[in-house]
Amino acid sequence: MNFSELFVLIIEPSRVQRTIIINHLKSFGITHIDEYDEGQSALTAIRLQTPDIVLSSMHLPDMTGTDVINIMRQDTSLADITFLLVSSETHYRYLEPIRQSGAIAILPKPFTRKDLGVALQSTLHYLIDIDTPDDSKPEDFENIRILLVDDSSVSRKYLHQTLTNIGIHEITEAKDGAEALETLKQQTFDLIISDYNMPNIDGREMVEYIRAHGQQPTIPVMMVTSEQNKNQLAAIQNAGVSALCAKPLSYDIMKKVIEQLVLNDDI
Structure with missing residues (x-):
């Protein structure tokens, strides 16, 4: 094409x-x-x-x-x-x-x-x-396990579809940071993709807890946010996110960031 x-x-x-x-x-x-x-x-x-x-x-x-x-x-x-x-x-x-x-x-x-x-x-x-059929996509993506965290069901659906297109199918969803932390007690993942602005526990608080108390303290966290406030963005960075990406996130950038964070490929 x-x-x-x-x-x-x-x-x-x-x-x-x-x-x-x-x-x-x-x-x-x-x-x-x-x-x-x-x-x-x-x-x-x-x-x-x-x-x-x-x-x-x-x-x-x-x-x-x-x-x-x-x-x-x-x-x-x-x-x-x-x-x-x-x-x-x-x-x-x-x-x-x-x-x-x-x-x-x-x-x-x-x-x-x-x-x-x-x-x-x-x-x-x-x-x-x-x-592209799944059997023709890179095998590296096949077994990646992702926790997708976003309070917007529309945003989760879009991101889920994007990940599926890439060739990733082991995707677990959580509607906020609190649900994500509960899920992390039960399962292990290769990558967390999260929104920032969420009820109960937001993205920054979730990352801070994972880094200080989580069972997977070094898990890569990709924060995808529409936040524009520079102070808030700096606080997210300081919380220990692995990548901070702005919404809307292009398909190519998402794919490249996942390759970098999980597969250790250069962008």
Whole structure:
């Protein structure tokens, strides 16, 4: 599979912005492009012919990009389609649901061709791994045991699917740090992938407990968070995380970080 085989559906109310995006896509050899100026007609089209990528603006005439991805994630026939937001929006209340719902990237307006290329390449690898039979995937991933910790069921589902695409199937889920610590008393894992902001026991507190009192004090912990506060991020680092990654997390970065933390491969 290559760029020329990708089918991209664009949702953008501005004709000028749609033209800019289309020209960028064509520069990568992508010609199978559908364009819509509002959300509902785009969702109808998506159900009729499934695109590889939905590339949407945030503010649409009839809904927001957040509404679009939420509807997609709640529909089993659309839930696994990759979603890319292109927006000048910076407000937390708009962007946080996008981050939690598993967007493959959030690009600013204006974005560079290079930034778009990185997102497209990551999507391509995601789609290739979906279509690759497990017996053709690297055996190194086959026996990796992962504890996935996130209070968002939507985020857990997306991350679980991403790990499955990589070739990892021994995945145990926990909805917060407290449940994760109880699970760690019963089972051993090769890697913990955790959110930071969670009820009861958050990601930082969980890592601090594991490092000081856990039965696996040296287990690698990959923290995936949308936290923006620099002081909070510094505290997470000091707690002893092995890798701190920002949401949205691209497929390629997740795969490379897992290789580095578990398989000791260089990034």
